[in-house]
Structures are given as C-alpha cells and as structure tokens.
Amino acid sequence: MYRIFFQLIFRRMDPEAAHHLAFGWIRSAARVPVLRTLLAALLAPRHKALRVEALGRRMHGPFGLAAGFDKNAVAVDGMTMLGFDHVEIGTVTAEPQPGNPKKRLFRLVGDRALINRMGFNNEGSAAVSARLAARNPVFRTTVGVNIGKTKAVPEEGAIADYVTSTERLAAHADYLVVNVSSPNTPGLRDLQAVGHLRPLLTAVREAADRTVPGRRVPLLVKIAPDLADEDVDAVADLALELGLDGIIATNTTIARDGLGLTSEPSLTKETGGLSGQPLKARSLEVLRRLYARVGDRITLIGVGGIESPDDAWERILAGATLVQGYSGFIYQGPFWCRALHRGLAQRLAASPYATLADAVGAEHRK
Numbered sequence: 613m614y615r616i617f618f619q620l621i622f623r624r625m626d627p628e629a630a631h632h633l634a635f636g637w638i639r640s641a642a643r644v645p646v647l648r649t650l651l652a653a654l655l656a657p658r659h660k661a662l663r664v665e666a667l668g669r670r671m672h673g674p675f676g677l678a679a680g681f682d683k684n685a686v687a688v689d690g691m692t693m694l695g696f697d698h699v700e701i702g703t704v705t706a707e708p709q710p711g712n713p714k715k716r717l718f719r720l721v722g723d724r725a726l727i728n729r730m731g732f733n734n735e736g737s738a739a740v741s742a743r744l745a746a747r748n749p750v751f752r753t754t755v756g757v758n759i760g761k762t763k764a765v766p767e768e769g770a771i772a773d774y775v776t777s778t779e780r781l782a783a784h785a786d787y788l789v790v791n792v793s794s795p796n797t798p799g800l801r802d803l804q805a806v807g808h809l810r811p812l813l814t815a816v817r818e819a820a821d822r823t824v825p826g827r828r829v830p831l832l833v834k835i836a837p838d839l840a841d842e843d844v845d846a847v848a849d850l851a852l853e854l855g856l857d858g859i860i861a862t863n864t865t866i867a868r869d870g871l872g873l874t875s876e877p878s879l880t881k882e883t884g885g886l887s888g889q890p891l892k893a894r895s896l897e898v899l900r901r902l903y904a905r906v907g908d909r910i911t912l913i914g915v916g917g918i919e920s921p922d923d924a925w926e927r928i929l930a931g932a933t934l935v936q937g938y939s940g941f942i943y944q945g946p947f948w949c950r951a952l953h954r955g956l957a958q959r960l961a962a963s964p965y966a967t968l969a970d971a972v973g974a975e976h977r978k
C-alpha cells in the first residue's frame with residue numbers, strides 16, 4: 613500500500629515538501645486520542661523478549677528514530693505512536709538557524725538512499741527547551757536530545773555553544789548526544805579529533821551535571837562513518853577514559869560508494885551526507901570495530917542503512933544494544949517500525965539467545 617502511495621504521491625513531490633506533509637499527518641493523527649490509541653496499540657513493540665535496558669531506561673524494544681527527522685521536538689508522541697520506542701530529537705543548536713538554502717534534500721530512489729545538506733535547520737535550544745518543558749507526554753518514550761554547533765559560531769566558540777545547549781536542554785533529555793559528525797556544518801567533523809573532543813565532552817558532562825544535579829544524564833557522542841579506523845579506535849578509547857555512556861555509529865557519509873542503480877545519476881553529485889542502503893556496510897563495520905574495542909562497557913547505538921529486521925539483527929549481533937533509522941522510514945512507510953520489531957522478535961526466537969541483551973555482541977564471542 614505505502615509503496616503505491618509513495619510512487620503516486622510522494623515521489624512526484626519535492627522531498628522536503630513530502631517530509632513536511634507526512635510529518636503534518638503524523639502530528640495531526642497523534643492529536644486525535646482514538647486514532648492515537650488505536651495506532652499505538654497496533655504498532656508499539658510488545659514482544660517481552662525485545663525488552664531491553666539501556667542508558668538507565670527500560671525500553672520496550674530496541675528500535676528508535678534517528679536524529680534529524682524531528683529536529684524541533686514537535687512530534688515525539690506521533691513517532692512513538694508509530695512504534696519507535698525511543699525518539700532522538702535534533703540536531704538542536706544553541707541559536708536558531710535556517711539551515712542551508714533549498715533544495716537540500718534529494719531522493720536516490722533506485723538506491724533507497726537520500727542525500728541531505730540540511731545544515732541543522734532548527735528553532736534553537738531556547739525554543740526547543742521550552743517545548744520539551746511544556747510537553748505533556750502521552751507515551752513514556754525515551755527522548756534523546758542531539759546537540760550540534762551553531763553555524764555562525766567560530767571554532768573557538770564551539771565548546772561554549774555546546775555548553776549553552778546543554779544548560780538549556782539537559783534537564784529534558786533522557787540521554788544527550790554530542791553530534792560532531794554532520795558533514796553539513798563546515799569544520800564540525802574536525803571536532804571528532806581526540807584533541808578537540810576531550811575538552812568538548814568534558815565541558816558538556818560538567819554542564820549537564822551542574823544543570824541537572826539530581827540525575828546523571830547519559831552522554832553519548834555520534835560519529836561519522838568517514839573516520840579512519842584508527843580514529844574510530846581513538847574515539848572508543850576516549851569514551852572509556854571519560855566515562856561516556858555510549859557512542860552512536862554512524863551519521864551520514866560524504867563517500868559515494870555503493871551507489872549505482874539510481875535513476876538520476878546527476879543526483880549522486882549533490883553535496884551533502886548520504887544515508888540509506890549504501891551506508892549499511894560501513895556503518896556496520898564501524899560498529900563492529902567499536903564493540904571489539906569497548907565491549908559491553910558502554911552502550912552502542914547502530915544506525916545507517918538499516919532497512920530490514922535482518923539488518924537490525926545483524927547490528928545487535930555486532931554489538932548494538934539499540935538501533936535507529938531514518939531513510940528506511942521514507943521508503944518503507946508508517947508500518948516499518950512494527951515490521952522491524954516483529955521480525956527481530958522472530959529472529960530472537962529462532963536464535964540460541966533468551967533475551968535481546970544476550971544477543972548483543974554475540975558474534976564477537978564465537
């Protein structure tokens with residue numbers, strides 16, 4: 613059904629306009645109690661074996677919405693209604709900003725991929741903080757808050773900028789993510805170098821503890837798939853050294869490997885971050901490398917090119933406690949999350965593992 617709808621309607625529309633249309637529908641549906649309850653009952657994960665504890669939270673299932681879809685925290689209940697058990701909002705920057713000029717989002721349908729150079733368009737940390745504070749949550753979803761650098765702020769001001777966002781947002785976050793991996797903010801990915809990352813993460817940790825004294829807000833870092841292997845190892849070591857709670861692997865890539873089937877080859881030349889199916893192999897590789905280094909000492913979240921239950925299962929065996937997706941939702945539609953959770957429950961039942969937690973990183977123990 614969704615595939616036909618996608619071909620007839622969404623595919624003919626500008627991708628960003630289609631996003632806003634679908635987003636509007638989801639938000640509207642979530643405001644109608646009967647519809648919301650019905651859809652949530654139909655789509656929420658409810659297989660006991662999929663329950664998982666991560667980042668100090670009890671989750672109903674491992675699959676969540678990756679950052680970038682709900683940048684301003686306007687649709688947390690709507691996305692939960694569709695079965696995402698955690699929703700990562702953002703990237704939020706300290707100051708509001710419009711992002712890059714349009715067109716800035718491209719569909720590579722033949723490759724089931726997207727290229728985006730949105731550039732952190734968002735309402736800024738003060739507005740998002742006020743929205744989260746006023747939120748009357750219908751569902752007890754885990755809300756991750758992903759923060760990034762305001763574009764106009766020079767590199768010397770980066771730490772202060774992240775600290776401002778932390779001070780405004782940490783109290784509303786079930787977990788906080790320092791995003792240093794988007795390819796669309798000039799210089800941002802340089803912050804992944806350990807020399808920059810150590811003071812940044814230390815300052816964000818201190819700001820979170822200062823602002824939310826009664827609770828230790830879990831802190832994660834999100835990394836790019838384009839890091840060299842040695843740099844992935846260096847981030848893993850730093851995460852252990854600083855007592856970070858987790859790493860999210862990965863963001864979009866500036867590489868264009870694995871593309872080919874797309875109907876419009878000119879699109880592959882668009883600058884920006886590539887997501888979806890062509891990102892799968894490298895994201896998995898980075899995750900494997902991280903788990904080999906950190907084991908179960910910190911939580912790994914696998915994201916990048918996850919489309920099917922097999923993809924999600926593969927990430928779990930490779931070391932991910934939680935998994936996320938974005939591009940798959942565009943191509944597979946509103947029942948995607950349920951299909952993933954269902955399929956995962958089937959794979960778990962057919963496996964030698966009693967719980968999902970037993971399966972995390974299992975391929976490394978063979």
Ligand SMILES: Cc1cc2nc3c(=O)[nH]c(=O)nc-3n(C[C@H](O)[C@H](O)[C@H](O)COP(=O)(O)O)c2cc1C
Binds near residue numbers: 728937
């Ligand atoms: C249009 C778009 C916008 C995105 N915006 C953000 C963002 O603001 N912050 C972030 O950390 N990741 C962002 N991402 C990256 C996703 O969170 C995810 O890491 C990436 O798309 C790989 O997952 P996927 O292959 O399932 O899409 C964005 C991705 C897309 C497609």
